[in-house]
Amino acid sequence: MTIVSTKHTKTFAQRDQLVQGWTWAVTSKELGRGQVKGVRLLGRDLVIWRGEDGVARAADAHCPHMGAHLKEGRVDGNGIRCFFHDWRFDAEGHLDDVPCLDRAPEAKLKMWPVAETLGLVWVWPGDEPTRKPPYVPELEDDECDVHVLPTFTERCHPNVMLINAIDEHHFNSVHSLPVDLYMSTDVVDDTTIEFANTTSPKEAHRFARVLQPFYSGPLTYKMCYHHGNTGAVTVGPDLAHFHILFALRMTDDGGTEGRRVLVTRRRKGLRGKLLTKAMLALTNVVGDYFADGDSQVFESIRFDFAVPTKADHAIIDFVRHVEAQPAVRFGEWTAA
Ligand code: FES
Ligand SMILES: [Fe+2]
Structure with a gap:
């Protein structure tokens, strides 16, 4: 088996460059119409706001006039007005009003592409997104309810x-x-890779006899990764699949800030709503079960994958997939 020590990776687990992909910024809920927020994202300070049209927008945080942070400003129409001298930038970031001047000088905010799905607002670290935002494979075409x-x-x-x-x-x-x-391993495309368990409950589990009737195929446990920073877990019997999205981003010190999103198919009517609530509550229990114990490892690990074994085959596939994706420099968001 090939050695894939992170001493030799250019993107995987590196701090100075990362896969160019949609990165979660804020939750949809915390960005109401007319609200503005500041966020530190992959080494840049951003301002994110939601215009009167309900669309979320993101730009570099500091005003081109004197550098005030625009999170102190306010949403005006679909644009944003700086708190310091009241300059207004329109929905595309063009300066279009300077209260003390008849004609506004040429100035523009650096805007970044934004997408919104699964309860999160995502930012693309580059000029033109080349990929769709993260999704849960089984629910890709469905309306979903989420709990972030x-x-x-x-x-x-x-x-x-x-x-x-x-x-x-x-x-x-x-x-x-x-x-x-x-x-x-199933490489879906150059930015999405799926992993699915293939062992049946009988082969996989000590309590197989109890579990077997609930699974027509293998013991369901799947993971779908997007952009090397987000993963959607699907687990559970045929009757009720639980979906948990892990949206992660790298902090300035090389750590992780993440959101766990519980996802279920939207159901109609009062009974449907109650069922949705119950499913989300159960998904939370499942999520807690999985998260428990790992933190202890994450706290002190100094990752160096120097001696991979046969049991690490899926991890090796993931590392290779990350390595092959277009990357940008942390903080600069220019091609690496
Ligand atoms: S610093 Fe923003 S308008 Fe002056
Ligand atoms: Fe774990």
């Missing part, structure tokens, strides 16, 4: 945190689960 949990932080790199979900052996060692998983 509070921001969490970890001291390790987002890539390292994400591979935990396909680390077959750690389910036994860290989570004490009596399972025997084998994750098959």
Whole structure:
């Protein structure tokens, strides 16, 4: 098996460059119409606001006049007005009003592409997005209800945190689960890669006889990664699949800031709504179960994948996939 030490990767688990992909910025809920927020994102200070038209927009944070942070300003129409001298920038970031002048000078905010899905506002670190925003494969064409949990932080790199979900052996060692998983790899495209367990409950689990009737195929456990920074886990019996999205971003010190999003298909009517509530509550329990125990590893790991084994095959596939994706420099967002 090839050695893939991170001493030799250019993007995976590196601090100075990362995959160019949609990155979560704020939650949809915390950005109401007419609201403005400041966010530190992949080494840049951004201002994000939602215009009267309901559309979220993002720009570099500091006003081109004297550098005031625009999060102190206010939304005006679909644009934003700086708090310091009241300059107004329109929805595309063009300066279009300077109260003390008849004609506004030429000035423009550096705007960044924004998408909104699964309860999060995502920013593309580049001029033109070349990929669609993250999705949950089984629910790609459905309307969904979500519950976004509070921001969490970890001291390790987002890539390292994400591979935990396909680390077959750690389910036994860290989570004490009596399972025997084998994750098959499916490269969907150059930015999305899926892993799915192939072992049946009978092969995979000590309580197989109890579980078997609930699964027509393998013991369902799947992970779909987008842009090397976001992963959607699907787990559960045929009757009720639970979906949890992990949206991560790298902090200035090389750690992780993330959001866990519980996702379920939208159901109609009162019964549907109650069922949705119950599903989201159950998904939360499942999510907690998975998250428990890993933090202890993330706290002190100094990731160096120097001796990979056969059981690490899925992780190796993920590392290779990340390495092959277009990357940008942290903070600069220019091609690496
Ligand atoms: S610093 Fe923004 S208008 Fe002067
Ligand atoms: Fe884990």
